[in-house]
Amino acid sequence: MVPAAIMGIDVRRFLARAAIMARACASRVPPEQNPGVLLGTILGTSARLGRDKVTFIASPPVAQLGAWLEQLLAESTGKEGKGIIPVDREPLGAPDVYGTDRLFVYLRVDDAPDNEQDAAIIALEKAGQPVVRIGLGEPHDLGQEFFRWEFATAVAGAIIGIDPFDQPDVEASKVAARELTDAYEKAGALPRERSFYRDDSLTLFADEKNHVALEHAAASDQTLHGYLRAHLARLVKGDYFALLAYVERNEAYERELETIRRMVRDSHRVATCVGFGPRFLHSTGQAYKGGPNSGVFLQLTYDDVPDLPIPGHRFTFGVLKAAQARGDLRVLARRGRRALRVHLGADVNRGLHVLSGVIEEAVSRPG
Numbered sequence: 001m002v003p004a005a006i007m008g009i010d011v012r013r014f015l016a017r018a019a020i021m022a023r024a025c026a027s028r029v030p031p032e033q034n035p036g037v038l039l040g041t042i043l044g045t046s047a048r049l050g051r052d053k054v055t056f057i058a059s060p061p062v063a064q065l066g067a068w069l070e071q072l073l074a075e076s077t078g079k080e081g082k083g084i085i086p087v088d089r090e091p092l093g094a095p096d097v098y099g100t101d102r103l104f105v106y107l108r109v110d111d112a113p114d115n116e117q118d119a120a121i122i123a124l125e126k127a128g129q130p131v132v133r134i135g136l137g138e139p140h141d142l143g144q145e146f147f148r149w150e151f152a153t154a155v156a157g158a159i160i161g162i163d164p165f166d167q168p169d170v171e172a173s174k175v176a177a178r179e180l181t182d183a184y185e186k187a188g189a190l191p192r193e194r195s196f197y198r199d200d201s202l203t204l205f206a207d208e209k210n211h212v213a214l215e216h217a218a219a220s221d222q223t224l225h226g227y228l229r230a231h232l233a234r235l236v237k238g239d240y241f242a243l244l245a246y247v248e249r250n251e252a253y254e255r256e257l258e259t260i261r262r263m264v265r266d267s268h269r270v271a272t273c274v275g276f277g278p279r280f281l282h283s284t285g286q287a288y289k290g291g292p293n294s295g296v297f298l299q300l301t302y303d304d305v306p307d308l309p310i311p312g313h314r315f316t317f318g319v320l321k322a323a324q325a326r327g328d329l330r331v332l333a334r335r336g337r338r339a340l341r342v343h344l345g346a347d348v349n350r351g352l353h354v355l356s357g358v359i360e361e362a363v364s365r366p367g
Helices: 002-007 011-024 035-048 065-077 115-126 139-160 168-187 208-218 224-232 251-268 284-290 317-334 348-364
Strands: 053-058 085-087 102-109 131-136 203-205 240-245 271-276 295-301 338-343
Touching: 002 011, 011 035, 011 139, 035 102, 035 139, 053 065, 053 115, 065 085, 065 139, 065 284, 085 271, 085 284, 102 115, 115 131, 131 139, 168 284, 168 317, 208 224, 208 338, 224 251, 224 295, 224 338, 224 348, 240 251, 240 284, 251 271, 251 348, 271 284, 284 317, 295 317, 295 348, 317 338
Parallel strands: 053 085, 053 102, 102 131, 240 271, 240 295, 295 338
Antiparallel strands: 203 338
C-alpha cells in the first residue's frame, strides 16, 4: 500500500473496494453466490477436465494484471505433477489456432473496452471455447480482483488435489544456482559445459537425454534448422511451449519473442508462454518444474556485455544470471522436461533475428 500511496492511488478507496469482495467471499455466503468459490470451481474443474491453460485477455488499463495472476496461479498450483498453466500476453488469434485445452478469462474494464478484444472474445465463444468474463467498473476494482483470485486459487488447488500454500520447486532452482556460484567462488570460473551444435551465430546446449532425443529426431539434418524443427516436433496435443528468455526485458526483444510464440502457436495449436529470467523463476518456474510434464522449453541466454561486479564476491551479475539459467535448465532436465538451450552470444538482436528466421522456416517446413 505504501508504493500505491506514493503513486497517488486513493488507498482508502482501493481497500474499500477490496473489502466488498472480502465480504462477498465470507464463509457465511452460500457457495453458489460466493464469487471466489465460483471462480475457483471453474478453474479447478476445467483443469481436471483438461482445460488447464488459463489464457488471460485484459483491457489495456489493467494489462499488467496478467503478470500478477500468472505468478499467483503458477506458483500456487504447479506441483506434484499437477497444475494450472497461466498464459499471459499471448497475441490474440483466430479461433482455429487454439486447441481444446484452454480456458479464457476476459478481464474487461467496462468504461475502457478494446474493440479488438471484444470481437476476439465473441469469436471464441461462437467457436465453443469456454470464456469467463470479469467486468471491472474502474481501476480501483483491482483490489477486488486481488482478493477474488487469491481465494479462487486456494479453491482450485483443493479441487485439483494440491497444497496451494507452498513452492517446493522454486527452492530447487535456487540450490542448483548456488552450487554453480559456489564453484565459481572457488575456481574463478563456472564449470565447463559442452555444446552439441555451434555456428557463427547460435550455440545449442542440452542434457544428455534431451541431446540424444534431438539427435535421433533430427536424423540426417543435424543443422540449426534440423535441431529446432526436431525440438518443436516434440509438441503434441495438450502441450504448451515456453520461451525462457534470460535477456533484458525491452520492447524490441518482446516483439521478437512475440513473433516466435505466435508462429509456434499458429503452427502447432498449443498455448505459448514467455518468461524473462530470472524473474519467472519465482512465478511460472514453479509450474514448469513441478506441474504437469506438458511443456516444451526453449531457454535463451547471452553474454552479458558490459558486466558488473558484485561487492564481496568473485562472481559478477552476469555470472550470477548465467548460473541461474544453467541451474534452471539443470532442474528441468532432472524432472524429465523437454528442454533446449540456445545461446545467442553477445549480440542479442542478431541472435534473436536468426532464431526467429530459423523457427519460421522450421514451422513452415516441419518435415
